[in-house]
Each structure stands twice: as structure tokens, then as C-alpha cells.
Amino acid sequence: MGRSRVGRLRGGLLSKGRLRRTLIAVFVAASVAVPVSGAARPAAVPAPAPAALAPLSVAGLSGSGLDTRYAANRADILAAEKMAEDHGDWRRGRALDAMADRDRHFLSFDGRDGGRTAEVFGDLAHAEKIAVLVPGSDTNLDQYGRLRSGAEALAAQLGPKTAVIGWMGYATPGTVSTEVLTPGRADDATPELASFIRELKAAKPRARTSLLCHSYGSVVCAKAASGVDVADIVLYGSPGTGFDTAAALHTSATVWAGRGADDWIADVPHSSLDLGFVTIGFGTDPVSRHFGARSFDAGPGGHSDYLLPGSVPLKNIARIVGGQTPLVNGQTPQEARHA
Template identity: 40%
Template sequence: MRRFARTLVTAALATAVVAGTAGWASAGSQSAVTGPPPGSAAWRADTVSGRPLPDPARATPSEVARFFAALDDSLALGLVRSHPLVAGNLDGAPLALRYEANRLAVLATGEPRFASLAAPGRQILAFDPRGRGTVAEVFGDLGRAAHVSVVVPGSDNDATTYDRPRAAYTGPAGMARSLRSATGEAAAVIAWTGYTTPVGVGLDTARGRLAEAGAVRLARFTDGLDAVGAPDPVLFCHSYGSVVCGLAARHTDATDIVAFGSPGMRAGSVARLHTDARVWAARGPDDWISDVPNVEFAGLGHGADPTSAAFGARRIPAADVAGHTGYFTPGTQSLKAFASIAAGAGR
């Protein structure tokens, strides 16, 4: 009888989660992109001046940074040209080398769906064509920035949709551009579509499986920023991206974590995130995410509402935000607050 009751509760929760996310949309389960990028075996088999190359799967970003610091420019550029997919995704490698490596990697795919990423002047910090593709782009001068922010997006984002036309100030690139414009020239903002996101509204959005894989990648990415001397970042985490940030929180050196349009962070309170970062939360008045039940049971749901008083996050005004993706619209209270946080106000 007890097992039957538990089954009923689980079924009810699944129904509530699906209903709360505005209905079931057929979407296949996604396979998370994990591990080192394609070409890693050839990279490991190579050497430079008789020295082995840092293992993409095992070397820390700090070890990668020390390796490149001991190379002259010509040898480093030779590695970029021989192994662009590995060098472009190697956290801890010099920024300029990664930009060039990813330009070459995009061109090498020969695929029109990625071609725009290789346009002159773009600073692509990571690119992986596996699956739907992952990508990270820098807006501003990351090497000299006094402040760095990372935008972590939610569902339906990948390298194939990254440059697709969208409403202004939405999508990872639109959010990043808007935040940098509001923060100023001393800031750099990274649009980090660096994990496999859910597609549509289905079980992937209600579970934490993809977020768990994404959290590992986000933590390593922020370690890579630290290894090249960038300031500790602010994480701006939208929708399902806030689940990723919640799981990564204890493993990053972020100064601030901002959850907006969030279904939950897989923690019951700020204290349960086990982070020294300041934690902020925002939700607009007509954001459909408010209809998602803030529950977590049998692997479904993402827990407490980050905007609730019990959660303990600092509240960000968002009364003039329209919908689920309007938080970076110029003139909104939320963007003004985001820019202030990104610029280090109050630290």
C-alpha cells in the first residue's frame, strides 16, 4: 500500500510539473555533451619540443596556463593550427589563442549552421560541434576587464540557434550585449552556452540530469577564467540555467550569483548552496515560470523558489519586466540592478 501511495504522489508531481510549465511539448531526451573535445586523442599523442601536451581530460586550468606560459608564440600557434578544437576548448589557455583556434575550428567544420561564428572580430572562447553544439562568446576585452560576468542561459539554446534572429535583448548573446552596454567599457560579459540544454518542455526540463553535467562544465570554465587572470565572475543564470548555477555554486569562485526567471536551484535555501557568493533573485510579474510548482521529489522539480523570503536571496526589483525573457530590456529595473551587481557595487 505504501509503495502504491508513493507511485501516486510521484505521478501527481510529474503531472504538476508538466502542467505548470505551460503544457507538454513533445521533446526527445537530450544526451549531454561531456568530456574533452574531438581530437583529444591526436593532441595527447603529440608533443612540443619533446614535452607532452596537457591532457584535456585531466590537466587543471592552472596546469594548462603554466604549460602555455613556457611556450614561445610560434610553438603555441603551431598547436592551435594543428589541434584547433582542443586548443579552443582548453580552459587555462591564452585568450587570443583560443579565439584563433575556435575561428579555425568553426571553418574546419564546413557547416553553414556554424559559419557566422567565424566572422571577423568575434571572440569565440569555446566551440564544440558535437550534438547541437556548444559555444561561448566574449563581449569586451576579457584580458583587461575590471569586471567579468557570465550569462548562463536556459532551454533551447545551443550553437545552432546561437546566431538565429531573436527578439532584442533575449537569448544568451542579446543578454550579454545588453549587460555590457549597461555596465560599461571596463566590463566584459561572456555568453556561455557551454552545456547541453533541454529542448522544449518535457522531462528534461523537470529533471536535473542535464544541469548536473552542465554544472561540471561551468565550474571548470570559471576555473579557466581564474587561471588566465580574469576577475572573479558574476553569474547571471536564466531559467534552467539557474539550476546549473545552483549545482555549480559551491565549485566556483563567483562573487555573485543572480537567478532570474528561475524554476529553482536544487537547494532549499541560500545556505544550502554552500557558496560565499552573494545570491540574488528576480522574477517578473507575468513570467510564466511562476506557474511551475517549486517542488523536488523523486528527481522531478528543482526545489524552492529563489525569490521567496524563506530561500534567503537578495531580491532584485523586476516589476517592469515583460514575460520570461525581458530582464535585460534597456530601461528596466532589473537591467539597472544587474549592471550595478556586475560592476561590483556593494562588495
């Protein structure tokens, strides 16, 4: 065997060993941090069970049907606000008071266990294109502003006859926790997301629907992909999906992937390690050629910058939702070829 080949093999073995040690070290570090970060968990704030609502496909998404649904969820938000204040959590109370504003529209709300919501931005009753945002770690009722601001920016970029739904339909993992390194929370979220998309498609069968999946949310979307009927699945700021390739998602949707140049997620080991009792990591980097997704320009930004107003990724994600080809350096691929 040639010396160069031996060197490559040895380098590969060392690389795998380093990767294994890195993943275990991160897992152990997160385990140590969990008791500290868990002291003020959002799930600790009590809330009443929400009123039962008819499925979206039954209630319909007409103007009057939506108004009735929005009013019912507003009542649930106000009830949760009172319970939070009685519990002495004024921060949660203020957040819920803002959510209860009559200009805000929730398809669903459950204040328990950190919160579950689906908020509408835009005109859902007449929408021809719908984007469903699936957030990543540390998204809850106390940290909801990031999801909302991104959804608002996207809705403004998309314009009329479109709607954006911020879907916070699962208990997201904490950024400093062992759960953010494993697929457990995504496993729990998958049936909830699949059910929501099926109901939405049944109520709006002609609307072009896209799943937009940030960070850990891309793990959720990937697991739900084979059970939902959407035009696009857009992965951004993704640590991996738990699948080796886009083809392994078994979806008819076009799978897109983008990552900002300054996103720290690029430094996360893109591999997985089966410890027997748990799997750490999410495998192949979605922006790599091996994964096989269609790439889009995500600009120079960081992990929380994808939906900033005026940003490169916001414009490109909006183009994907609209069924258009993303821009490359501000130009369409046709313009770039003729430049």
C-alpha cells in the first residue's frame, strides 16, 4: 500500500476519532449546563387547557370562519394571561397581553408547556401562496419575538394574496441542552406538523404551500417531509436533518438549502454518533453537494439573520415561496449568464 494512501486512511481514522470525541464532549458539556439553564424553564408557567376547535378543514378558512377561530384563540390567550399573572410571572403576562391584541390572528394557541401557537401574517382567506415557518431552539412564548419579526418581514416581502404562518407547534429544545443535539424533540413534533399541514392543505387545496425550516426546525421538517404535500422545503441555518441525502426525505417537494457566510452552525460537526441509548448529531451538511438539495444564496449574515428585512436570504426565500428562481449575487441565473 502506498505511503500517500496510508496517510489518507490514517487521517480519516483520526478525523473520525476526533469527531467522536467532539460530539461526546459537546453532549457532556450540554448535560452539565442543563441544570443551570433549566432553572427558569418557560414550561414552568401554568396555563389552562385551550377550548376545543374544529379542524381547519372542517371549520374552513373563509373570512367569517377565520374571525370565529381568531376570537376563540384570543379568549384562550387572555385566560392564559390571567393564570400567568396569578402565578406571579409578569413577563409571561406581558407577552400574552401583546398576543391578545385584536390585530393579531392565531389559528391555534395552547399556553401550556412553553406554548404552542400558529399565528397568521397576511390574508390567509385569499392567499394563493402560503409559507409555514418552523422555528428552531429556544422558541417559546417568552422568546416569541424572533419568530414573529421574521414572519412579519417575510409577509411584507411576499406582498398581496399571500400568507405566512409562524408555526410554533412543538416544545423546542434549549440551545444549551442535550436535547438540541438529538432528534427527540423533532420526533415528538413530526406528527403535529404533518397533521397541521394536512389540515391546511385540505382547507386551502389550491394554495402553493412551502415549509421554511430554521436551525433545529429543519430536523422537524425533514422527519415530516414524506407525510406532507408541499411545493418546497427550505432548510436554512441547518445543523443537519438526520438524513444522508435529500432523496432520503421521500418527498415530491423541491428541497432547498442555504447558509449565511457568518452562521456559526457551519462549525457544528455534520455527522451523527449512535451511542446505543441516543443518537447525537444530524448527519450530512444540507448545503453540501452530497446531500443533493438545491442551494440558494443566503448572503453574509449569521444564524439569526435569514429573515431580516432587506436581506439576501429573505429575498431569496420569498422568491422560492412565490415559485421563482432565487437570485445569485442579486441577479437571476439568466441575467448572471449574460452578464
